[in-house]
Amino acid sequence: MPRASLEKQPHEVAAMFDEVAHRYDRTNDVLSLRQDRRWRSHVARALDVRPGETVLDLAAGTGTSSECLADAGARVVPCDFSLGMLEVGKRRRDDLAFVAGDALHLPFADGAFDAVTISFGLRNVVEVDAALIELRRVTRHGGRLVICEFSHPTWGPLRRVYSGYLMRALPPVARRVSSSPDSYVYLAESIQQWPDQVALATMIRGAGWEDVAYRNLSGGIVALHRAIRP
Ligand SMILES: C[S@@+](CC[C@H](N)C(=O)[O-])C[C@H]1O[C@@H](n2cnc3c(N)ncnc32)[C@H](O)[C@@H]1O
Numbered sequence: 001m002p003r004a005s006l007e008k009q010p011h012e013v014a015a016m017f018d019e020v021a022h023r024y025d026r027t028n029d030v031l032s033l034r035q036d037r038r039w040r041s042h043v044a045r046a047l048d049v050r051p052g053e054t055v056l057d058l059a060a061g062t063g064t065s066s067e068c069l070a071d072a073g074a075r076v077v078p079c080d081f082s083l084g085m086l087e088v089g090k091r092r093r094d095d096l097a098f099v100a101g102d103a104l105h106l107p108f109a110d111g112a113f114d115a116v117t118i119s120f121g122l123r124n125v126v127e128v129d130a131a132l133i134e135l136r137r138v139t140r141h142g143g144r145l146v147i148c149e150f151s152h153p154t155w156g157p158l159r160r161v162y163s164g165y166l167m168r169a170l171p172p173v174a175r176r177v178s179s180s181p182d183s184y185v186y187l188a189e190s191i192q193q194w195p196d197q198v199a200l201a202t203m204i205r206g207a208g209w210e211d212v213a214y215r216n217l218s219g220g221i222v223a224l225h226r227a228i229r230p
Pocket residue numbers: 010013014017058059060061062063064065079080081082085101102103104118119120121124125126
């Protein structure tokens with residue numbers, strides 16, 4: 001997978017999120033026109049969380065992606081390697097059990113979770129295949145995976161408008177609302193270079209997951225991929 005200018009070391013990725021942490025949620029709301037809230041409720045539904053289940057929310061950042069899952073009655077473990085994001089999260093929701101951890105070496109036992117999920121995080125992980133394998137390791141047999149990630153609009157005209165938004169409109173807006181506009185240039189580039197829906201499904205299967213399926217949200221601006229641990 002080409003990573004081009006996106007070839008960051010893990011410590012650079014963590015540092016980038018440390019830097020944007022205190023304005024992360026506000027910036028997200030502005031840049032996604034508050035669509036992120038709708039996308040998050042789809043994640044909880046796709047994961048089909050049942051009360052009392054233990055769920056890993058990997059790359060949870062400030063825990064915004066964990067909230068719907070906790071509200072559905074799950075025991076959520078938000079995990080991230082940016083201490084800056086975790087600090088903001090802990091201040092916001094001190095009822096959530098935040099854990100510092102790297103997607104490539106998760107600090108959890110084999111089969112520890114009924115379900116695992118990652119929202120807008122997999123694209124930032126330096127070794128995507130390794131992260132998918134590590135997620136499988138910590139999921140029990142029959143457990144579920146849901147990945148929520150930016151993807152590629154399927155309708156040509158929307159694809160062109162969206163690409164213009166990412167490359168031309170997003171950077172100036174980010175300059176106004178974010179503490180680190182460069183990070184949002186990285187965001188735009190990383191979205192454009194990310195595998196499409198079918199290619200990501202193939203990667204998930206390649207990492208040993210079964211029953212892989214996906215659905216598009218907002219015309220494919222975001223895709224939800226689901227899978228089961230055999
Ligand atoms: C765009 S934020 C998403 C946060 C949250 N899931 C949400 O939906 O708002 C991406 C997160 O991925 C985390 N991340 C990237 N690579 C990681 C890794 N190798 N291990 C753990 N977290 C990672 C970053 O620190 C960052 O908090």
